[in-house]
Amino acid sequence: MSRTDPVPTTGPEEALGQHAVELVRAAARFTQTVGRVPGAVYSSVAWRVLADLETDGPARVSELAAEQRVAQPTMTSLIHRLEAEAWVERQPDPSDGRAALVVLTRAGSLALLDYRRAAAERIVPLLAQLGAADQETLARASELMQLLSDLD
Amino acid sequence: MSRTDPVPTTGPEEALGQHAVELVRAAARFTQTVGRVPGAVYSSVAWRVLADLETDGPARVSELAAEQRVAQPTMTSLIHRLEAEAWVERQPDPSDGRAALVVLTRAGSLALLDYRRAAAERIVPLLAQLGAADQETLARASELMQLLSDLD
DNA sequence: TTTTTTACATAGACATGCTATGCAAAATCG
DNA sequence: CGATTTTGCATAGCATGTCTATGTAAAAAA
DSSP states (O other), rough: SSSSSSOOOOOOHHHHHHHHHHHHHHHHHHHHHTOTTTTOOOHHHHHHHHHHHHHHHEEEHHHHHHHOOOOOOHHHHHHHHHTTTSEEEEEEETTTTEEEEEEEOOHHHHHHHHHHHHHHHHHHHTTSSSSSSHHHHHHHHHHHHHHHHOOO | OOSSSEEEEOOTTTHHHHHHHHHHHHHHHHHHHOOOTTTSSSOOOHHHHHHHHHHHOEEEEHHHHHHOOOOOOOOOOOHHHHHHTSSSSHHHHHHHHEEEEEOOOOHHHHHHHHHHHHHHHHHHHHHHTOOHHHHHHHHHHHHOOOOOHHHH
16 A cells, blocks of 8 residues: 555535534644643543532542543542542442442642642643633633533 | 631632633543544544644654654654554654654555544534534634644 | 764553453342 | 342453653764
């Protein structure tokens, strides 16, 4: 198979598809390059779990796995790591002997606060280089991306 | 350390910071939930490397690492995996005996095409549920996220 | 020509993700 | 009510993805 033969491109009727692919690419690249917080060891899933626990209170492992779209064993091992950091605690669920309730600790809240501070420090200078209209566009896009994530 | 003591929140002057954190969170979650293509084994970095090779032609390992904001050994091992898939080839750089030029193969182009098709199939139905104005907002946000990634 | 720098590979560590499977508790069924 | 099925989580085992530290060979500089 030669490297020089052209590969057919998509037709002009698929503008929405190209927008879709472009959006995923841009969001992934943005997450990769801008969204990395210096010194942060854990993935964005970890921080979103902590944020969800802060917002919604204690939750089961399987609930967290479903929310974050990861397999249950993946969430089990993440929770174990967060437990080792003392950022969450595991409590028995009084209404179900099989389940465990994952609870955010104060140390977890503080770690989340530090993470958010570091993320803001990193990104605000970039956003500040944009005009007000573009900043507004990105704010609205945040809502839309959240909405699409929920739709999924 | 109790779990119930409140953690102080940020002041009202930091609206831009909250927007910044929200944007990162939304982009990361969108990438995690919507951007996952069923059956895709490799990370989004892998697909972006292939896309960059397609757009810009052969590149060195260290160039690719810098572009994707990963360490050089990370890119080395990724290129080895892509080479095992026959999606890229390594060619000696005629002008530098140390360097290796990474070249996209036709199989790599086809794999990229399949990936884009699968991604579009996954995301277009979601985008189609939005109004034209929101679709336009997301298209502009794609450009802005790319711009911010480049600024970084 | 010798030294330093550069480009890439290797080693080793750990996080993140998956599937398959095990175990114990809850729920269901006969 | 006892037996079976389902459910919630843990464990095992594997591959990817990421890092830092270090090695090697070629190029560049001294």
